[in-house]
Structure formats: structure tokens, C-alpha cells
Amino acid sequence: MTKKILIVEDNEMNRDMLSRRLMRKGYEIVIAVDGAIGLEMMKSERPDLVLMDMGLPVMDGWTATANAKADAELKDIPIIALTAHALEADRLRALEAGADDFDTKPVNLAGLLEKMEALLPA
Amino acid sequence: MFKRLNYYLFLFSTTSRVFPYLLILGLASSVILVGMAAYFFGLFSADALLAEGIDDALGGGILDTLWWSMKHILDPGALSENYGAPVGVIVFALFNSIMGLIITGALIGFIVSAIQSAMEDARRGSATIRESGHYLVLGWNRKGIVILELLAKLGASNRVVILTDTDIEQVRTDIRQGPRLLKQLKILPMQGSISVNSELRRVAAHKSSHIILLSELKSGASGDLTTIKTLTLLNSNLFQENHDKRPNIVAEIVNKENAVIAGIASKHQHPIVSSSDFISKTMVQCARYPGYAEIYRELFASGLFQIETSNIPDLDGVLFGNLAILVNNGVVLGVSWLDQKPDQLARRVSVLNPEPDYDLTDDDQVIVLRRVDEPLVKVSLDSFSSWDEPPEREILRPNVKKVLILAYNANLGLIVTELAKHATSDISVVVACADAMAAEAQVRSRYAELFTDKLTLSFTEFDLAETWRLEAIQPWEFDVIFIIADEADKTIDADSKTIMLLLLLSEIKSKRKIAEFPPVVAELLNSESRQLCVGTPLTDAIVSTEILSIQLAQLVRDPFLETLYKELLNAGGIEIGLRRIDHYAKLGEPVSMADIARSALRFNEVTLGYRATDAGVVINPNKDDVLVFNENDRLIVLAQQIYA
Secondary structure, eight states: OOOEEEEEOSOHHHHHHHHHHHHHTTOEEEEESSHHHHHHHHHHHOOSEEEEESSOSSSOHHHHHHHHHHSTTTTTSOEEEEESBOOHHHHHHHHHHTOSEEEESSOOHHHHHHHHHHHSOO | OHHHHHHHHHHHHHHOSSHHHHHHHHHHHHHHHHHHGGGGGTTTSHHHHHSTTOOOTTOSSHHHHHHHHHHHHHOGGGGGGGTTSOHHHHHHHHHHHHHHHHHHHHHHHHHHHHHHHHHHHHHHTOSOOOOSSOEEEESOSTHHHHHHHHHHHTTOOSEEEEEESSOHHHHHHHHHHSOGGGGGSEEEEEESOTTOHHHHHHTTGGGOSEEEEOOOTTTGGGHHHHHHHHHHHHTSGGGSTTOSSOOEEEEEESSHHHHHHHHHHTTTOSOEEEHHHHHHHHHHHHHHSTTHHHHHHHHHHSSSEEEEEEOOSSOTTOBHHHHHTTBSSEEEEEEEEEEOOTTSOOEEEEEESOOTTOBOOTTOEEEEEEETTOOOOBOOGGGSOSOOOOOOOOOOOOOOOEEEEESOOTTHHHHHHHHHHHOSSOEEEEEEETTHHHHHHHHHHHOGGGOSTTEEEEEEEOOTTOTHHHHHHOGGGSSEEEEOOOOSOTTSOHHHHHHHHHHHHHHHHHHTTOSSOOOEEEEESOGGGGGGGTTSSEEEEEEHHHHHHHHHHHHHHOTTHHHHHHHHHSTTSEEEEEEEGGGTSOTTSEEEHHHHHHHHHTTTOEEEEEEETTTEEEESOOTTOEEEOOTTOEEEEEEEOOBO
16 A cells, blocks of 8 residues: 655755655655644644654744654654754754654665655554 | 817817828818919919919819919919919919918928927837837836846847836936946836836737836835736736737845735746845855855856756656766756646746756756856766775864844844754854844844844944944954945945945954954945955955846746745755865865766765866866866855755
8 A cells, every 4th residue: 555655844845856756666745844734734644654854934843743742643653854954963852852763864765765664554 | 169169179189199180181271272263363364374383284174273272382482483473363372372381381390299299208218119029127226237237148139128117317327327238238218107007018018028027216115015016917817818928027026025925916927036035045145155155146147157957868767966977068956847736737846956866757857057058068988087985074064153243224134034044053143233222123023033042132332433342342253244234324325334344344354463254244235346345354245236136137037947046045955055175086186077076976966166266266167177176175066955
């Protein structure tokens, strides 16, 4: 069955490129442009996995991730944090917020796919 | 009766342009008929026929009579040819000749008046344009001349029509005093309101190929409203009837807040350039990469390069990284495709600097930067040396933490917002300006969200009358210094004030013998002021009129560039960065640009060119160029913004 991925990303180019590449790999893609919409779509779309940018407007990715993990309905949806902040502290901060894994932008697709496959339900 | 006749004369002469000519025709016909009555006073008698000007060649009938009468009206000299004719005939000849003088005089008067009126219309710019496929500039301000200059540089051969509320003589003077390059263009300045439908039709807006909407000088703060109204008109059905080819439109909006409404007015079909937003973002980019302004100007305003999408055959399966290094005389910047989702309008997507392992497909187009009028050619494989990959090095990313802003204008809040977006840690901004309390109150009321724990924004009193205060602020302690154009003080123009501040900084630098002075980014309003800043610590001059004009002129020709411009300036996406060369090649040793481009791909970067101490900024060098770089040279790349 096709896995549904929610991409939460405010940058249009990053969003377009990532969704195109993942669609070509056979995933179904849904998009949110800020953390608050991302949380709403996690409830309405029930994605199999979320790729969450951290530097988002309205509600940032750390807060959105923490809120999702605190919500009994959403906590089991795996979240991979994506960020242009390459510091170790940022990685730890994302994991502390509850992200299941972490990747930096620009993404290495092969590496990201490995992380996704490891977290996606069989 | 006479009053009524007088009224009808007034009525017809004011409502009909042909009435004066009809009146003359009627009068001339009446006089001819009166003259023809000479027949009954012996026009063709034996005595009369002795006169030189009277003959009965057609039998002395009505045609001879008509001819005799008519020639006295049109030719006053005909009177003298009646010598010897009967007195009655002479009287009629005299009457016709005098009336002829009056009628001919009136006719000449009307014709001269019509010509003068047409010339006056043209001088006042109130004629009607009979053009199609022309450039149309709606509104006029300082950017107008720079835009015209850029259009000339870019080889625009169409006529350029300007419609503005501004005094047309002022526009003509601006053009006359503008660069010589403008002589290449055929410019027609017209006076009128840009937000009135009939005026837009008068300048054939519906038949134009490109429309640039500028904020009117006269409109002041309400300029954006006029622009929005005009955008609404241009996008109304009323205006787009029967024209398959719609013009490219680009609009300038002064206040960022109004850009959203302008977008709605244009039905999100045309690029909207928010000048305040654009200037703020450009200034911050210059703070992050000193020298950015020069690169930007060379890239977009030199007229040497163009960015376009092109179809390259057999792309299926080719990796973007492999394609990017194979073009010798061009830079492959990104990819573009048509995104067609069910039940949605197709959308053209453009992405800069995709990952090198992005596998292209046949429906991808590539976005290429190339020299104007030079076809792309493949690089010779000899240009690549055997792959000697430099060791992994950590690239230092810009991290601006301590900022000094000298002077104040309405853009200050936007600049600080932009700085905060790029900040990776706590950031401190000091604003030194006249009437600091009022400035702080304004920023607090408009940008309350800026005052957070992560951003310390403080205001301190400073003006040019108390120069010692600047030294007390210790400008050398900051990561970057901004000088923004202060137009509040009408007694001194903004550029003069900026130059004085630069001179003060220069004095402080030499007095304190500071070798490593922070970069100074200044906003100038006039490009000629740049020459006056030589010898000061200025690293980047943002000539706001120039930089905005570049964008407007480019976008009206290639609207697809809007996405690219936005991306290059926004936080969190792709940017133009400057890198030390030793991250890509060995210093002091010959290296080909092909090798450097390949090396840059390791960091997911596309090489745009380089900045060398001797050659300055070089964009799009050939990949087979072999160069020797030194420590101070920099590579110019397109890269994903990474904050580390």
C-alpha cells in the first residue's frame, strides 16, 4: 500500500523538490506550510510519517513536534526533523522535542529514504 | 433670431471638430452663388468678353459662370483681370474677391490652429497612442530612468510609452539628463492618470507587450492605492477583451503590507515587487556576505547575462550534478517542470540548486545562466584533472550577532526582522538615530513581535551635530554596521547624511588604527553618490533605486524570475554565497573552473563565478579557464542556506 508522507515546510522550492523526488519513489505526498497547519493535517490526513522543517512560521517545528508527541492521537506518527541548522545542539533540540530522527538540509535522498523506511510501519 | 443663431454657432463649434470647415464650405458656396448673379449684369456681354479674365469657352452657360465666380474666391489676383468689364460685373468680382480673402484667411487660420492644437497635445502628452507591442511605464519616480537604461541595455527595440500624473516637462528633463544610452529607445511621455480606464486605453495598454507600474511621485503615501487600483483595472475582463496575448505586468509596491492586496488585485498572475521588503532583505544579505551588492549588480544589471529555461534533449536519467559541470560557457542553476495535479491548474515549478544526485527526466527543463547571444557549448573533458578530492573542510557560515544601525527610516523594522530570521543565536541590535525615543515607539508599535528574549533591540540618541557620540557607541565592536537612508530631515538629503556618517566612521577607523573594521552596508538613493564613498569603510552600497529598477526591468521581461529573486533573498532557502577558494582547490596552483565546479558539488553548491583581488567579480567564467587563486579570492556559489 502507498505510504502517505506529510511534508511540513515553508520554503516553496525545498517543498517542491522534496515532494517531487518522494513521489517518484512511490510515496503519496501531502503538504503543510507551517507548524500549526502541519498539526491539523496530522489529524485530518493521518500520514504514515512526517518530515518536519524546524524553522517554520506561525508555529515552529520544535513546538509542532512537541505538541504532536504530547497528543495521544498523534504521538505514534513518526516525525523526522529537517533543518538547515547543522549544529549538534539543534539535532539534540529536535530529538528532545520528540522527533524520531533528524536530517539536515540539503537532504541526501538515499540517507533520508533509509531513515524513513526504518520508521515507516511495515 | 440672431441670439439663437449665435447659440447654434457656439453649440456646433464646441461640439464638432468639423463644424468650422463646414461653415467655411457653406459660406464659400453662398458667395459663389452670389457671384454667379453677375451673369444677369452682363458677365458675358461683348464688352465683358474683352476683359482678360472673362471668357465663354463653354458657351457662356452656368459652368462658365461658376468657374468665374469660384476663381475670384480662391485667387485674389483674378480681380485685376476684369479690367474693361461692365461696372456691375466689377462689383460682383470685388465682392467675391473680398469674401474670398476672408474665407481663405479663415480656412488657413483653422488649419494652423488645428496643427498647433495637435502639437500642443503632443507636447502636453495628451495625444492618443496608436501602437501595439510597446513597453508601457505607468507612473514615474526616480526608478524610471534606471529602468529605461536597463531596457536599452537589454536591447529592447519596442517603443516605450510613459503615462504619468507627474509634470510631463519634468519627465522630459529627466530623460534628457539621463544616460546617452536612452537615445536608443523611442520614448513617448504622456500626461494622464494611470488609474483611469480611458487613460489606459489612450496609451493602448491593452495592446502593449510589457507594463511596468511604478509608484507615482505625486501620490506620496497613497501611491500603493493607485497602483492597486490600476492593477485591478488591468486585470478586469473589461480590459482584456479580444486580446489573446496578455502583456507581462510587474508592479512596485512601497509598503510590504500592501503587497498582499496588490497580489489579489493582480489575481496572483503578475510579480509584485515590495520595495521596502526587497531593500531590507538585500541589505541583510550584504551583511552576511560583504561584496554581495557588486555580485548582484554584475549578475542582473550588467546586461551581459540572461537566465532562461531551456529544453535539453535526452535528459532522462542524467544526474543534475553531472549536467551542471558539463556546460562550458553557462551555469546550470536549477530545474523547472510543469506540475499538473488532477482538478488543479497546471503550475510551473522552478527549483534552484537541486541536489547533485537529482535524476532528471524528459519533462524537466533546465534553468541556465548564459551570456547574451552566445550558444551553450559542452566543456572539453580535458578541462578536468584526475579527481584529487580536497579533504573535507568545515565551511564557515555567516553568523551576524551584533549589529549597529545608524539612522532611521520605515524599513528599520523589516531589516531587524530579516536579521532575526537568519540568526542562529541571540542577536543584539543597537539603533543610533535622532529622536531615538520616537523611533523606538514606532518600531514597538509596528513590530511588537521583535522584542523577544532572543533579540535585544536598543535605541540610542545620535545625530550629526554630536559626532562624539558615535565613537562612544564603539562601532568597531559590532559584526556589521548598517547606514540606512534617512529622509526625515528635509534640511539635508539622505545621501549626504550617509556620506557624512561614512566619513565619521573612516575617521574613527584611522584614529584608532583599527585593521579589522566591521563591514559597512549603506543604503544610497542615487547611484552617483557611490563615487563619493571611495576611501570610506563602505563594503556594500545598496542603491535602492538602482537595485529595485533592475528587478522591475528583469521581471517584466521574464516573470518566471520572480521565484528566483525571492528565493535568493529569503531566509531559509537558496542563496548566493561567497566561499574561501581553499575549500575547493589548492591556493597558488593552476586549477580549471571545471575542477572547482565539480569540487563545489560536494557541498551541494553550483559555482556562479569568482571574485578575485585583481579581476573583481567574474560571473560565468568558462569551465576550461585555468586560474591561480590566492587567499583573498572568493568563490561565488549558489548554495542552500545552512546555519552552523
